[in-house]
Amino acid sequence: MRIGGQRRSDNFQDRGRGAGGGGGGGGMLFALISRLGFRGMILAAIVLGAVYFFMPGLRAPLMGALGLGGGEVQSAGSVCETAAEACDFSRAVLGSTEDVWRTQFSQSRMPRYGAQPGAYQDPTLVVFSGGVATEGCGSASSDVGPFYCPADRRLYIDPAFYQVMESRLRAPGDFAQAYVIAHEVGHHVQNLIGANQIQVQGENRNQTSVRMELQADCLAGVWGHTAQADLAIDETDLREALTAAHAIGDDTLGQSNERNFTHGSSAQRMNWFRRGFDSGDSRQCDTFAVQDYRAL
Ligand SMILES: [Zn+2]
Known part of the structure; x- marks a missing residue:
């Protein structure tokens, strides 16, 4: 992928290094x-x-x-001083997701859960190191990985996670990192369209979580599809994303009991990313429309 010509988003905050709290x-x-x-x-x-x-x-x-x-959590200093490239990259990917989702929302190409969602509203990407005090979700340590907080509509990412992906999860590559950002943005999209309000009859919290996570993967794929030409996303990039999706499947991460799955298996994560990437259509990402949970 190439981000040279991509607009950098200003919906970006550098919180620096956090100490205390969960950090x-x-x-x-x-x-x-x-x-x-x-x-x-x-x-x-x-x-x-x-x-x-x-x-x-x-x-x-x-x-x-x-x-x-x-x-x-008390924060000090700057993350981007030492991780300038990761910050610039994150801003470019975020900018691209904004471009894509603004268009998708304005064309009403979204799954419907109740009311029409209206125009896309940009989330803010917060980079931090070690720990962070969020506005709406309490304090968090980097150990929890990148996350989205629906209450404050911010994505929180410690760029050190990209290192974790490369070495510990064996999921290297710039597009693998872009997939992580796009997945968190996917959670923001779900927040806007009301997907996070859905409770499937007879299903427990873990099962709902799996539906949410797989939908976020699929939405990340839709972003990849739509940004393909602008960011020169090629076969190698697609492989990087699929490798990453595989690496963070519940089974690959060591969870053997399916009932404890919260994000879906490696196969499911790859499938749903692929579904979004191939179709470029968010309506194909409606994991909640799949009646039988086992058919996800
Ligand atoms: Zn997620």
């Missing part, structure tokens, strides 16, 4: 446990307990440092 807290707690041993842990628990009850001013930073939530 790296789990790792810190783990390091503490492994370093102190059992007796040390008891002692630490007494000390921390005392701090918690007698020094309320220190509660938030304490809970934050332990990764127990409730703590506020």
